[in-house]
Amino acid sequence: MILSLDLSTETHTQLLLPQGFDKVPCNPPKLMVLTDCLCFCHDFEETHFIIWKMKDFGVQESWIQLYKISYNNFFPAMEHKRLDLLMLCLSENGDTLLFVLGTNRDTPLFLHDNDDEAFINNSRDNRVKKIGTANKIFWSRTKDYVKSLVSTN
Amino acid sequence: MLTAYSIFSFFLPKLISQPHFKPSHNSIIVLQILMPLSKLFNTIILYINPQIQIVCFFLVSLVMVLLEDMHGSMDEEALEERPQPSLSAVFPNELIVEIFSRLSVKPLMKFRCLNNSFKTLISDPDFVQKHLKKSARNPHLPITSFLNSENISVYEVLTFPVSQLLENPSTTTIHYDHFIRLTRNDDGTWFVVGSCNGLICLISIHISRLCLWNPSTRRKSEFFLPSSYNYYFLYSFGYHTLTETYKVVALRIQKEHGSAAGSMVKVFSLGNSSSRNIQCFYVIPLYWFHNFSNNVVYLSGDTINWLAVHNYFGSDF
Numbered sequence: 001m002i003l004s005l006d007l008s009t010e011t012h013t014q015l016l017l018p019q020g021f022d023k024v025p026c027n028p029p030k031l032m033v034l035t036d037c038l039c040f041c042h043d044f045e046e047t048h049f050i051i052w053k054m055k056d057f058g059v060q061e062s063w064i065q066l067y068k069i070s071y072n073n074f075f076p077a078m079e080h081k082r083l084d085l086l087m088l089c090l091s092e093n094g095d096t097l098l099f100v101l102g103t104n105r106d107t108p109l110f111l112h113d114n115d116d117e118a119f120i121n122n123s124r125d126n127r128v129k130k131i132g133t134a135n136k137i138f139w140s141r142t143k144d145y146v147k148s149l150v151s152t153n
Numbered sequence: 154m155l156t157a158y159s160i161f162s163f164f165l166p167k168l169i170s171q172p173h174f175k176p177s178h179n180s181i182i183v184l185q186i187l188m189p190l191s192k193l194f195n196t197i198i199l200y201i202n203p204q205i206q207i208v209c210f211f212l213v214s215l216v217m218v219l220l221e222d223m224h225g226s227m228d229e230e231a232l233e234e235r236p237q238p239s240l241s242a243v244f245p246n247e248l249i250v251e252i253f254s255r256l257s258v259k260p261l262m263k264f265r266c267l268n269n270s271f272k273t274l275i276s277d278p279d280f281v282q283k284h285l286k287k288s289a290r291n292p293h294l295p296i297t298s299f300l301n302s303e304n305i306s307v308y309e310v311l312t313f314p315v316s317q318l319l320e321n322p323s324t325t326t327i328h329y330d331h332f333i334r335l336t337r338n339d340d341g342t343w344f345v346v347g348s349c350n351g352l353i354c355l356i357s358i359h360i361s362r363l364c365l366w367n368p369s370t371r372r373k374s375e376f377f378l379p380s381s382y383n384y385y386f387l388y389s390f391g392y393h394t395l396t397e398t399y400k401v402v403a404l405r406i407q408k409e410h411g412s413a414a415g416s417m418v419k420v421f422s423l424g425n426s427s428s429r430n431i432q433c434f435y436v437i438p439l440y441w442f443h444n445f446s447n448n449v450v451y452l453s454g455d456t457i458n459w460l461a462v463h464n465y466f467g468s469d470f
Contacts (some may be wrong), residue, residue, distance in 0.1 A: 003438055003459040007393040007400055010420055010431045015458075028439065031450045031460045038452050040460070057454060089292055089315050096319055120319065132323045145293045145312055147258045148285045148351025149275065152365040152374040 002031065002038070004058075018052045018063035027084065033144060034090040034097075039066065041087055047071060049085055051097075066090075067097060067123070074101070074119050074128040088118070088142055097121040098131075100139040250274065254283045258369035285350060291316065312368045346401060347390030347451055354390040354401065363401060365423060378421065379428050386419070391451040399423040402457050404449075406437055436461045 002015040021029075021042055027049075029042035038054045040063075048070050055062040089098040100118045118131040118139045253261060253274065261284075264271045274280055292315045343355035343364060355364040360383050366373040386403035393400060405417040416434040421427070438459035439448050449459045 001436065001461050003434055003436060003461055005402060005418075005431075005457045005459075007391050007455040007457065008395055010429075012432070012434065014436065028448075029460060029462065031448060031458055033450050033452055036453060038450070038458060057452065057456070088294065091319070092290065098315065098318060118318075129323065131318055142294050143345055143348040143353070145348045145353065146285065146289045146291070146351050147293060147312075147369040148288055148367065149258055149261065149281045149370060150285060150350045150352055150367060151281075151370075152352060152367050152372045 002040075013058075015054075015058060016060045018065075030086055032087045034066075034087060035092065035094070039087065041085060044068065051087060066094070067121070069121055069128070073121070073126070074130070086139075088139075089144065095123050097123070100142070250280060250283070254280065254287050257288075262370060288351065294318075346388045349390065349392045349399075349451055349453065352399070354399065356388055356401075360384060360386075363421070363423065365399060374423075376421075376423055376426055381428070382419065382421070386417075387449065389449040389451065389457050391455065391457045392453075393455050395455075396424070404434075404438065404459070434459075434461075 001017060003012055004015055005012045017040060021040075027043040027046075029040065032039050032041065034051075034053065038057060040052045040054070042050055042052075044050050048068050050065060051067040051069075052063050053066045055064055084101070086100040087097065088100060090096070098118065098120055118137070119128050120131060121128045253264070256264075261275050265275045266272075293312045294315060342358050344358065346354040346356050346363070348354065351367060351369060353366045353368065355366060356362075356378075357364070360378060362378055363376045364373055365376070382403055386405045389402045389404070391400055391402065392398070400423065401421040403419045403421065405419075407415045407417060416437060418431050418433055420429055420431055438461045449457060451457050
């Protein structure tokens with residue numbers, strides 16, 4: 001389930017996850033915000049990962065499946081267990097998804113961020129491209145951000 | 154998409170009919186040149202990005218005002234009667250707001266310094282909100298990176314546009330802009346807690362203070378955290394629209410004999426630096442130490458959301 005804290009009343013409520021997600025997966029499920037909607041990503045039988053979007057916040061019936069992507073598309077050589085996936089962005093038209101793959105690790109804070117890699121999935125040709133960067137980037141700490149004039153005071 | 158052409162074709166006739174707009178001979182000539190130019194623009198704009206279109210339009214507008222200025226200074230008799238030409242005297246305010254709201258923060262920060270009316274407009278909360286809505290269509294990523302500078306390795310937080318990644322995924326170089334880099338604080342390195350409305354909330358490594366940082370305007374504010382906040386909490390960041398307050402929520406899972414015994418939830422309001430404990434969770438959210446706060450998300454609409462799976466607390470718990 002999802003625990004949702006309302007910042008105006010500072011009280012929390014519980015929201016249900018999409019139907020069909022019932023067993024504990026080996027890879028950690030994740031919450032994220034894509035195109036202003038609450039999304040949920042989880043492992044599917046160690047072969048795919050699935051992304052759900054809650055179209056109307058708080059409405060259980062509004063969960064829709066956005067993506068189902070095979071691990072083979074971007075990680076053919078490795079055993080698919082112990083993958084830590086994080087979705088970063090979805091393009092406005094829904095075609096392009098930016099996600100991060102870290103290796104799921106049991107060690108605490110900050111130790112293994114060097115393994116992070118980022119990918120782009122294009123749903124039109126169903127291809128996954130790895131993002132190459134000249135600088136070392138700690139992808140799994142990345143958040144959504146827009147440029148604004150908003151004051152910090 | 155509001156193109157330069159539509160601005161030209163829609164606003165120019167409107168502009169000429171404005172009662173306060175008394176065109177001089179010069180500006181009529183300029184307008185006569187601009188009208189056919191707008192058709193040329195229509196062809197060109199198919200190939201250039203919308204922001205450049207706006208900038209082009211803006212430059213043409215500035216040239217127009219300058220021509221007015223030159224004419225004024227040449228015609229000394231008319232100079233006394235003529236009000237000081239300015240962009241706002243030539244263009245309706247709504248048009249300026251419309252153009253400005255489409256510009257990126259960098260040129261706007263420069264316009265702020267040009268004159269008082271621009272400064273007032275760009276600082277206006279309604280304008281800031283309008284600009285934010287348009288800016289949200291061009292998402293950026295704040296990233297933590299690793300930089301070797303003067304043989305000292307330091308963590309840096311930088312931002313860059315997602316479009317840069319989408320256009321060229323295989324070879325992206327993040328250029329270090331030293332002006333938007335947030336350097337280390339006295340307490341060590343900053344870590345990102347969350348982001349909303351273009352502000353990034355960071356926490357110092359010793360959990361002693363918070364920083365609200367706007368990388369685009371390069372402004373930041375720091376807040377000291379009470380000593381009851383520490384490493385054992387999972388931090389998240391959100392915004393309460395009605396009171397215009399930014400809040401940091403800290404969650405701690407208490408364990409006894411290796412299993413979850415309860416939770417503690419604290420809310421720190423950045424507006425008045427107040428802290429209070431709120432009702433604890435009856436369900437224990439997933440708890441991942443190694444990814445600072447990846448399993449909790451802020452959703453516009455004023456909620457912070459955690460994921461919880463029955464009988465599953467994560468391997469670190």
